[in-house]
Amino acid sequence: MKRKHISAIIILIGALIVTFYSGRMFLSMYQEEPIVTGPGVSSVVKLSTYFPGLEGSYGDTDVYIMKGREPGGSTLVLGGTHPNEPAAYIASVVLIENVVVKKGTLYVIPRSNRSAFTHNDPQEGAPQRFYIETPFGERWFRFGSRATNPVHQWPDPDVYIHAASGQQLSGSETRNLNRGYPGRADGTFTEQVCYAIRNMINTEGIDLSIDLHEASPEYPVINAIVAHERAMPIAADVAITMQSNEVNIGLEPSPVNLRGLTHRELGDSTETFAVLMESANASQGRLRGRTDEALVLSGVDPMYEKAADLGRLFVPYDENGHPLEVRVARHLFGIESFIISMSSYDGNKAMIVSEIPSYQNMVSRGVGAYLLPVE
Amino acid sequence: MYFELIIFLVMVAVFMIGCFKFKLPVGIAMVLAAISGSLVSGNGISVRHLIEGSFGYIDTILVIATAMIFMKVVEASGALHALSSVIINRFHKRPAILLIFLMLVVMFPGMITGSSTAAVLTAGSLVAPVFLMLGIPAVNTAAIIAVGGMMGMIAPPVNVPVMIIGSGIDMPYVGFGLPLLLMSVPIAIFTVLFLGHKYAHKTSYAELKENLDFDLDKKYGLLVYLPLFVVLSLMLLTKILPQYIPNLGLPLIFLLGSLIGIFTGERFNIFKKVKEAISDALPVLGILVGVGMFIQIMTLTGVRGLIVVNSISLPMALLYIGIAITIPLFGAISSYGSASVLGVPFILALLSQDQIITAGALSLIASLGDLMPPTALAGLFAAQVVGVDNYVQVLKKTAVPAIVINVAGIIFIIFANQLAGILF
Numbered sequence: 001m002k003r004k005h006i007s008a009i010i011i012l013i014g015a016l017i018v019t020f021y022s023g024r025m026f027l028s029m030y031q032e033e034p035i036v037t038g039p040g041v042s043s044v045v046k047l048s049t050y051f052p053g054l055e056g057s058y059g060d061t062d063v064y065i066m067k068g069r070e071p072g073g074s075t076l077v078l079g080g081t082h083p084n085e086p087a088a089y090i091a092s093v094v095l096i097e098n099v100v101v102k103k104g105t106l107y108v109i110p111r112s113n114r115s116a117f118t119h120n121d122p123q124e125g126a127p128q129r130f131y132i133e134t135p136f137g138e139r140w141f142r143f144g145s146r147a148t149n150p151v152h153q154w155p156d157p158d159v160y161i162h163a164a165s166g167q168q169l170s171g172s173e174t175r176n177l178n179r180g181y182p183g184r185a186d187g188t189f190t191e192q193v194c195y196a197i198r199n200m201i202n203t204e205g206i207d208l209s210i211d212l213h214e215a216s217p218e219y220p221v222i223n224a225i226v227a228h229e230r231a232m233p234i235a236a237d238v239a240i241t242m243q244s245n246e247v248n249i250g251l252e253p254s255p256v257n258l259r260g261l262t263h264r265e266l267g268d269s270t271e272t273f274a275v276l277m278e279s280a281n282a283s284q285g286r287l288r289g290r291t292d293e294a295l296v297l298s299g300v301d302p303m304y305e306k307a308a309d310l311g312r313l314f315v316p317y318d319e320n321g322h323p324l325e326v327r328v329a330r331h332l333f334g335i336e337s338f339i340i341s342m343s344s345y346d347g348n349k350a351m352i353v354s355e356i357p358s359y360q361n362m363v364s365r366g367v368g369a370y371l372l373p374v375e
Numbered sequence: 376m377y378f379e380l381i382i383f384l385v386m387v388a389v390f391m392i393g394c395f396k397f398k399l400p401v402g403i404a405m406v407l408a409a410i411s412g413s414l415v416s417g418n419g420i421s422v423r424h425l426i427e428g429s430f431g432y433i434d435t436i437l438v439i440a441t442a443m444i445f446m447k448v449v450e451a452s453g454a455l456h457a458l459s460s461v462i463i464n465r466f467h468k469r470p471a472i473l474l475i476f477l478m479l480v481v482m483f484p485g486m487i488t489g490s491s492t493a494a495v496l497t498a499g500s501l502v503a504p505v506f507l508m509l510g511i512p513a514v515n516t517a518a519i520i521a522v523g524g525m526m527g528m529i530a531p532p533v534n535v536p537v538m539i540i541g542s543g544i545d546m547p548y549v550g551f552g553l554p555l556l557l558m559s560v561p562i563a564i565f566t567v568l569f570l571g572h573k574y575a576h577k578t579s580y581a582e583l584k585e586n587l588d589f590d591l592d593k594k595y596g597l598l599v600y601l602p603l604f605v606v607l608s609l610m611l612l613t614k615i616l617p618q619y620i621p622n623l624g625l626p627l628i629f630l631l632g633s634l635i636g637i638f639t640g641e642r643f644n645i646f647k648k649v650k651e652a653i654s655d656a657l658p659v660l661g662i663l664v665g666v667g668m669f670i671q672i673m674t675l676t677g678v679r680g681l682i683v684v685n686s687i688s689l690p691m692a693l694l695y696i697g698i699a700i701t702i703p704l705f706g707a708i709s710s711y712g713s714a715s716v717l718g719v720p721f722i723l724a725l726l727s728q729d730q731i732i733t734a735g736a737l738s739l740i741a742s743l744g745d746l747m748p749p750t751a752l753a754g755l756f757a758a759q760v761v762g763v764d765n766y767v768q769v770l771k772k773t774a775v776p777a778i779v780i781n782v783a784g785i786i787f788i789i790f791a792n793q794l795a796g797i798l799f
């Protein structure tokens with residue numbers, strides 16, 4: 001055997017070992033972290049209930065339903081639209097594990113883009129998981145990607161053309177759940193998930209839809225509510241409530257020329273009040289320094305501190321960062337305020353929801369205090 | 376001193392030593408630099424991060440590999456030579472017009488795909504023989520094709536760097552047509568005339584005719600052009616009729632074109648051509664894998680953040696200089712990456728300027744990343760298309776157009792509001 005053949009065989013064996021080892025790590029992202037069904041959860045159904053085309057695919061995700069004894073209004077909370085925005089996901093998990101509904105119905109989809117939890121964005125250096133201490137031990141959660149896993153939808157077009165409007169975006173946005181609404185039954189994997197969520201809102205007659213997000217600190221729409229015009233009176237009331245409790249939050253109207261997002265398309269294509277909330281997450285930003293689990297949890301980042309000193313950010317940033325518990329607390333405060341505000345706005349849509357951790361308690365006690373033990 | 380700076384210096388040092396002292400291939404030197412960064416930062420040899428980073432270029436790698444196969448096929452089938460002969464025969468009397476026409480042909484695939492690589496490897500390879508027959512030196516030809524591909528990437532209707540910048544600030548891709556035409560077409564025309572006209576002007580048709588071959592055209596008729604027609608049609612139709620024609624992806628389109636090319640012209644051994652194509656492409660594919668790992672480790676360790684924050688920390692007067700230097704330099708990793716990582720913070724730092732003109736100008740400057748070693752995709756593939764071994768020679772020839780692109784980009788940013796007042 002020639003020397004070059006021996007070299008080739010050695011290199012191939014090395015490549016196989018690396019492939020096997022890294023393949024196992026990538027496949028481990030398919031293992032779903034436990035979400036404990038809390039005392040208020042009356043049933044868990046699959047999203048494919050509202051669009052059978054999703055059945056058996058990785059787009060089919062759990063919908064947690066918390067139904068009160070009294071009929072009333074209904075609210076949908078979308079977590080995990082972008083699994084690299086952990087406060088949005090964790091806030092939805094805290095709702096599932098804690099909230100009790102007395103009047104009306106609360107729907108929570110914690111992993112709205114379930115596929116996006118199964119991978120990380122290349123070249124972003126993100127951690128695969130983060131861990132939260134609880135009184136019962138450690139709970140783990142995945143830090144996923146902004147977009148659907150290419151294993152489930154590929155290849156990306158050069159340009160993503162939003163079907164309903166013809167709007168053009170860069171090709172990778174074709175896998176972004178929050179650019180695919182109102183969705184299509186015969187569309188891409190991502191559009192089908194959007195379609196199922198829209199169908200769910202129409203089928204159940206959901207009155208209020210809150211899409212939870214996080215944004216990088218250099219992004220102008222941050223610590224903010226974005227509201228469809230029909231939802232604006234409620235959103236304004238929520239903003240005032242939060243501001244008066246010293247939780248700084250902005251209010252933005254949903255742009256009419258930016259298509260495919262929940263606050264625009266769900267507001268236009270259903271009767272729901274469509275809103276979106278953003279908190280500040282350094283671990284998804286372009287200016288961030290070392291990227292690791294600590295950054296996800298604490299938000300402490302010297303690069304963002306420097307950028308804040310230079311006036312380049314849209315949120316204050318100091319050595320305390322933006323910890324996960326504060327970001328989750330903001331979302332929970334917002335959700336509770338929206339439900340209360342909608343109940344005042346229209347008595348037919350009134351809901352009574354209890355056990356949502358208060359802002360102060362979440363900030364002082366931390367997320368772990370509101371996570372249940374895993375059986 | 377930030378620890379991130381030390382990590383970066385270690386990575387750069389390992390890369391330089393690997394490349395220049397041990398004469399390792401660029402891709403391997405990048406891999407070693409990434410591993411060293413991972414080790415110094417305390418992450419060990421993070422296999423997951425290294426592999427994940429390289430997958431950032433999986434689509435680009437597939438496009439390059441399949442485009443190279445397509446190029447070899449249309450070359451072997453005689454389609455390239457036949458087309459060159461027809462073009463020269465038709466337009467030889469007006470060399471300036473011919474050069475501009477050819478440049479627009481080079482730009483076309485870039486305009487519809489947003490990829491300079493696609494433009495260089497398809498239309499670039501089609502018209503390169505024509506430029507060469509016109510007496511333009513190979514190095515100049517490669518430089519023209521490289522800049523043509525880049526300007527195609529910037530020209531409307533599809534400008535991916537602008538879309539990337541826009542998605543970072545929620546700016547819809549609307550109203551960019553005229554500004555992008557203004558930014559791209561004049562520079563493309565300037566480049567082709569600057570680098571080619573003095574040669575094309577001197578070449579007589581009598582000399583040219585000796586190299587032309589009309590037999591292929593007569594023997595196979597329009598059939599010989601079928602692979603080119605199919606590839607360009609599929610590129611175009613998937614854009615203008617997305618509701619009827621599914622997205623096939625450039626790799627599949629190139630493979631379909633290659634498959635057709637086997638039967639539509641001169642006979643050749645397809646296996647030999649595929650092997651040649653992959654062999655030619657392999658060094659570049661290796662570089663992309665290495666660069667992917669390098670950038671993942673830069674992000675993981677905070678080096679990327681250090682670079683970005685320091686780039687935007689310049690005072691306003693120096694900010695323009697910062698843009699002119701850092702965006703092309705970071706583009707060595709990729710022009711798209713540069714648009715995303717630096718383009719977005721820079722446009723946020725320039726909120727007082729018209730955002731459409733500014734985003735377009737930033738994308739124009741970001742296109743220079745395709746001339747920046749070690750990737751320098753446009754320059755490198757243009758060199759391969761014309762058979763120039765050392766792509767650095769090509770990059771040197773692009774120096775003047777590159778300066779023009781950079782200066783024009785900065786001028787567009789400075790006068791963005793005035794220009795917007797005229798255009799909109």
